[in-house]
Amino acid sequence: MQDIRSYSLNFGPQHPAAHGVLRLVLEMDGETVRRADPHVGLLHRGTEKLAESKPFNHSIGYMDRLDYVSMMCNEHAYVRAIENLLGIEVPERGQWIRTMFDEITRILNHLMWIGSNGLDLGAMAVMLYAFREREELMDVYEAVSGARMHAAYYRPGGVYRDLPDQMPKYRETPWHKGADLKRLNAWREGSMLDFLDAFADDFPHRVDEYETLLTDNRIWKQRTVGIGVVPPEKALAWGMTGPMLRASGVAWDLRKKQPYAKYAEVDFDIPVGVNGDCYDRYVVRVAEMRESARIIKQCVAKLRTLEGPVIVRDFKVAPPQREEMKRDMEALIHHFKLFTEGYVVPEGETYAAVEAPKGEFGCYLISDGANKPFRVKLRAPGFAHLSSMDEVVRGHMLSDVVAMIGTYDVVFGEIDR
Template identity: 55%
Template structure:
């Protein structure tokens, strides 16, 4: 693969020498440094060139290096589903320098660039809507800059001179965290311009206008708020909908209401302490998120996971996939009026949550996957109970299938609703079921295998029309395929005993060793206090999570804490396309579209 990418890099440098400053490989990944002035044309070349075909924008983020003259790196991750390659672009800019937007090439860059502006204060020229996205209305400052503290106005530290703990104001080079303003709903006066005030009178229907030809009284479009407390929003989502009667003309999603500053917090915690944060992202299938974090660390530290641990990871990743799809299929049915499936789905999910609990002691926040393996082994009794459940589960799927698949009302609410074409997949950066439901057989477990997925026999189901109904059908079949993987994994685990941790610096010693070795005891103590150090470098690790491609871009400075960790949530890109998918549909269809997007705001808002 490296040789192929090297040939590709030489080809790109030859074709666009005006853009490429330098290129090289980091941990087997191709990195290209690009001149800031040429980023838009260069990305267009990578998208349209027949040999490159990097038509999917995976992520854009920033990294802050305050000691450098060119303080910021803007980092682009691109994917070619057609050539099965990935590439990373870097643009280095000064603090006062703006960079050109690539929204004209990749519409999916819209929210990514807004987030980089929100978190770092980097300006994007020609961006159609450059406003904050994750922080609160009226927020000041740029949280992911290194001079922005997590502690607020006061810093608590031990003063060596005074020999005591002191509380003192934080000294900053930027304004930040000014929360002493009143929001409109707290009583602040909301001042609108005369033009907007006149427009609002027309939009609320209180003042009509006449058609110049027919003299008929007309009513202009009106705006409504959908959420943020709405049962069909699947979280704290606010949609501003512009309606022409019952038809959606425009949809503007407002996110960030669950934003907790996870990426900022991760910079002040050790690698192991950061693991539980991933359970709080997609809390429907938490172990799948832990998986990506562990893979990123293992790639940087070059640790090989024991085979038994790899099999356990596959087993519980597929249990997580069924947990996710059961919830999505049944609650989406409830969104369009079918109340029985959620009751069946939750009953079955309860059995899977018990398997979670028996593996790690927790039903939701597992912290079970660990860098180097998994926390503890699975007893044979648990494996046999999972195998028995796997024999009974097809009957449950059959019941749901009979209730929904040919149900006239269910089909009326989902067929030809929220259609996604192959072109839309590339434009909006879709992944997971949103891709496969439109007929493109892209699955990271098959296309870019991780763990030991290449040993398993399973099919990648695809749809034909790319509508809500096809996405439902794909999820139903994926549960059957996950069931097949689970059965294969259990058989392998029963036949192949072994260790479940790669014993070394990033994993604890065995309990028996600590009883007889002072070095093992010290290792255990340092691991859970100071943590382990990760070699300097960068990596992008991703998994085929139930909702799509969940990725971690990790930058290490050689210390025991990540210098930068960017979490790439699949639902972030899916929700961004809500305006495109909902326009022209009825208001009632919005719930069906949101349901088959399969979004959860723990990972979207972070």
């Protein structure tokens, strides 16, 4: 006779806690999970094949759309791979700007994570708190690139343009006027560096507010402590990176172990967990936000005194200045050629990785000497993490599956790439 307590449950692909188009087939014994089978491929957009059909510089925008919460970090890995094959060195100021925006992106990612994970587990208020700060940093994205999300700001050889001298200000509305409007614009009176300085000073106090809501909250701890424990040896065997690995006690961070950009010149710590459970993953990400604010402060201080170009002056890979195009026909021709045909990259293969907010995001690139890649293979951290789902959630309750997916911090743009 069939056990009426045993049944299969479709979790997703449209479930609000699935964090994307994840279909999770759960074999249940009452409320207890016996087996979990993640089904991916429902979103698949063929990003890697699309990148192989276009000139190198036409695919930067695709990188933003992979992990669409960590846009510039994705771009960083891709342009670093191109720079390796071209043998070009990014100017000092461009490297510092990249380092600063990588950390801005890390904070943006973790703010989205803490808000959505809190919402998954019933803590509604933290989402509103986190998005308050997120809006400020989205304004920085928009000010520097013209787009709030898909920036396409990093380019082979540097970044698209230098930091603006002025931040956009809030305008008077029926909801914001008088003293309230003045308060909202207080940080925006100076340059972008002034704004980021003020933000980095204030942000740790905002993180304190998130912790007041969650860290010692007994309901939050009941939902996360001892749930989804990943031992360090298992984390390494599954190819975990980022907060998933560090929460299990492994202090592995590419910014320290294989420094790129200007990470070798900034001071920061690697937060590490002890138990490898959902609670430790929360604590590690919160600590990482504090460290990112430290790094941003150091980058701002350096950029205040550092002059120079932000992108290489080589018209084969970087566009000329707009003023030059107006008076120089050769510069104008270079501009059109760059954005239509692109540039030829020497034959070879390379792998470039960055410490993205979710873990190691890497780009393996092969060039056959043409103006488009022969092969693009992207290493997304979320794909490796999701492979552990079955073993981690066995024996847990159905509600714990939601907690586990939340602490994986999955975004399906990079998983179903």
